[in-house]
Amino acid sequence: MDQTLFVVGVNHRTAPVAVRERLAFSEDEIVGALARLRAAAPTVNEAALISTCNRVEVVGVSSDPARAIAETLNFFATDRNVEPGAFSNAVYSYTARDAARHMFRVGASLDSMVVGEPQILGQLKLAYAQAAVARTVGMVLHRAFHKAFTVAKRVRKGTLIGHGAVSVSSAAVSLAGQIFDKLSDKTVMLMGAGKMAELTARQLKTLGIESLLITSRTFDRAVRLARELGGTAVPYDSYKPYLKMVDVLIGSVASNKPVLMAEELETVIRERRYRPMFLIDMGVPRNFDERLNAMQNVYLYDIDDLGAVVQRSIGDRKREAEKAEQIVEIELESFLKWHAGLDLTPTIKDIRYSIERLRDVELGRHRGWLAQLEPAQRERVESLTRGLTNKLLHRILSGLKQRDDETLDAAFAAEVARRLMGAELDARDAEIEDPDGEIDDVDADLDESENDDGSPGA
Amino acid sequence: MNTLWIMPALGCYAVSAALFVFDRAQGRTRESGYAVGMLGAGAVFHAFDLTARGFQAGNIPVANFAEALSFLAWLTALAGMVLIVRSRMTVIGAFVSPAVTLALGVSAMTMNGGRLELPAPLRSVWLPIHVTLAILGYTMFVLAASVSIVYLALESRLKSKRALGAAGDDAPSLEKLDRINYRLLGWGFMMLSLAIVSGAIWADATWGHFWSWEPKEFWSLVIWILYAGLLESRLTVGWRGRRAAALTIVLFTVLVGSFVGVNLIFPGKHGGSFG
Structure with a gap:
């Protein structure tokens, strides 16, 4: 009669991607896999399978959790055709209170590689839906999943755990959002060929930037990228006249000395009638004269400045994670009370x-x-x-x-x-x-x- | 004189101010909805107070400095609510609510007990028009100054690289703050112009001359010219952003100085002397 929750699996902390990828299930394999798990593991009464880039785990219910965990591991080995020795030392398993806590922490994105990232909740919801289709969800899992969703919602609302840019490119995008109200009527110019600069331009593009100018020492590259991103290529030796229409300038030109000096931008700023300009310097050595930051309504961020923003966000998320852990504990007690009442x-x-x-x-x-x-x-x-x-x-x-x-x-x-x-x-x-x-x-x-x-x- | 509505109005405003400031300090907007509600509740009580005094006076209750300040506080509360809700910038509340609370508090304390009779020449349909326009103009300048403070705070954070990777729930951008500041200044300037024109027409009808260079008139003209200059600099040179925000705040302090000074130190027709 005793229905104990258990969790068994591997995640980004315990197993390298080489192991995780071998155990992973694709989205449309899961319903079938649950049916096979049910057949292979008779002590597992209820089960759901969560398989993402960072984790492969089974959440289940059994009256004999120790045996259920062993059966599930056997299932992983045979179903994924992986010898048990290849992953057995990366496996973690929890039962009862610890299992519920783990599940809630996963849903609240406290167990994620990037703490607070929002995708995991959707992935958990998908896992629940698939288990419902496979008819492997019973009363306990049903309740546990819904509790996990509630925890995630409370954490999202009650903490700032999902806030803050955690990558250099998203920090740049976030800053652009603090300077400009809407991006659709802005012009971005991408100078040079750096990967991170390109990524930033891509992100801005998805946020609604319509006008994108691309210039590069190798014009072919600019043309190719312009075609790919839906922008306009500008020859490198004649990009300067365009500067007065540029609101966001991303620099990643390989050059030993700055390509844009403060004096050059002075007239541009006046011609722009002091409309704000955001200069993102992703070049090393730096592309833009650092005196530019002192100019009216010009905001210059180099790669270290952006890195500092990211570091602060990560620090903030860690602080918020502590609040989130408290929410998890409170909800955990309420779930366990319900679970004890089941007996x-x-x-x-x-x-x-x-x-x-x-x-x-x-x-x-x-x-x-x-x-x-x-x-x-x-x-x-x-x-x-x-x-x-x-x-x-x-x-x-x-x-x-x-x-x-x-x-x-x-x-x-x-x-x-x-x-x-x-x-x-x-x-x-x-x-x-x-x-x-x-x-x-x-x-x-x-x-x-x-x-x-x-x-x-x- | 104060009515019994003044304490509930003050109380609501104070709670609203506390909630807004608390939210700001916590960097969130969880209580801001209640704060807006309390601001609105305060404005309702405050409206009862104004109405009660208006009935006694037989006109809008702006017979002295305390009453004018009370009316200004009320219009600021209303306009502030509209601004907060329409622009979705609860951060403005952290300035508007405390300012309204302070203004009404000062008004309530300086309100003298006696009933004020408006002198005969002032009992006119021009009184509510002229005064409402002037005070609405001031309201816009109060809000513009609040927006400018927010602008300068955000701008200095961005300039000094202390920017956060997370814009808060309702964090406005520099561009938006600048645009709203410009609009508020535009509206304020228009109200002030109309107030001056309506005042001149009224003076001509009552005393036979448009302009008499009394202190209030002089300072209003000075302020009108200063705000005109501020708007002009944006239109011609394109002065915007930090410079515009800083000037908005400077002009606002001049405005406060003239509002307080003219009413208390050089009372002419506009001051508290006709009570």
Whole structure:
């Protein structure tokens, strides 16, 4: 009856990409894989498979988590055709509280390579949807996933964990957004052939920049890139007249001395009527004269400045991650409380105890005339009462256990049992607390109340 | 005199100011919605106060400095709400709400007890027109100065490379702040011009001359010329950004000086002397 959550898998921290890629499942393989897992791992009652660039893991539910984990690992090895030795030392596994915590941390992007990156939540939702299609989601996983989504949402709303540029190019884009209101009416000029500069131009392009000028010492390259990105190539020896229409200038020209001096830009700035200009210097050695930053409405960032922005963002995210961990812990407690409530075992024990107890008491009260019966007759009375109580018990217990699809709150069941069988349970509890106490008095009360009902023994 | 509405109005404004400033300090906008709501609630109570005093005066309640300040605070609260909601810049609230709270607080404390009778020549339909236009103009300049402070803070962060990799939820860009500043200045200038014109027409109708060089008139003209110069510099030379923001703040301090000074130190027809 005990449904324990478990997690087993590898991630970017425990396994290099060479291992992760061998275990990975593509998006359309997952539903089939879950069916195979179900067949190969009989102790796994519920399962979902999360496979991203940074992790391959199974989240499951089992009454024997240790065996379920071993079966799942075997499944990984056979299904992915990887010898177990190749990944066994990279595997982590968690059960119960730790498994739930891990799942919530993954969803909240606390376990990501770049903490706070937003894709993981979508990937988790996909994993849940696929498991639902494969019909391997039961009550516990259903709840665990939804709790993980709630945690992720609370973390997104309550912390700044997803904020801040964590790469040089996104830092440049973020700064452009702090200088300019909208990018669609701006002009970007890309100078030179650096990879990072190109990436920045690409990102700006996806954010709506329409006018992109590209200049490069090798004109062919400029033309090729212009065609690819949807820009206009400008010959390198005549790009300067274009500067007055450029709002964002990205430099990554290989040159030993700056290609743009402050004096050159002075007239440009005036011609632009002081409209702001963002100069992104990605060249090493630097392309732009550092005095440019002192000019009216000109903002110059070199590669180190951008790096510093990234470092600050990462620092901020780490601080925010601490707040996020607290949210995870709070939600974890609420999930575990629910999970503990799922367990009907104590309630079933209570009911069984109460009914047995009623029978004992009843037989005890009639001890007198029962003793006068023939042994065979006495046997039949005993078996009659036993049969009756067993039938009753069976009916109640099977009713309680029929709950595969619907969530029967065990706390509610316990409450109902307590109301129905209160007297017996109270008596037992009193006995536990105070062994030589008032148990007889309670029995006496019980007898009296039975007499009031006019039972046949009176 | 103060009405019973003044305390709830002040209270709401103060809570709004505290929420805005708290949000700003935390670098987030979680409480800003409530802050805008409290600003609005304050403005509603404040409107009851103005209406009550307006009924007593039989005209808009601007008989002395305290009343004018109260009216200015109210219009600033309303215009500030419009600006915050329309431009989605809650950061402005961190300036508007405290300013409104302060202005109404000063007004409430300096409001003298007696009932004010408007002198006969001022009881005219021109009073609400002239005064509302003038105070609306001032309201725009208050907001422009707030926007400019935000501009200068962001600009200095960008210049000194202390910029954050994360723009906050509603962090405005320099370009947007500059544009809004320009618009507010434009509106303010237009209101001020109309106020001066309407005042001149009214003076001509009442006293037979358009202009009498009393202190308020003199300073209004000075301020009008200064703001005209600021707008002109943008249109011709293209002065924008930091320079425009800094000048907006400088002109605003001149404006505050003249508003307080003329009303308290050189009271003419405009000052508190006709009470």
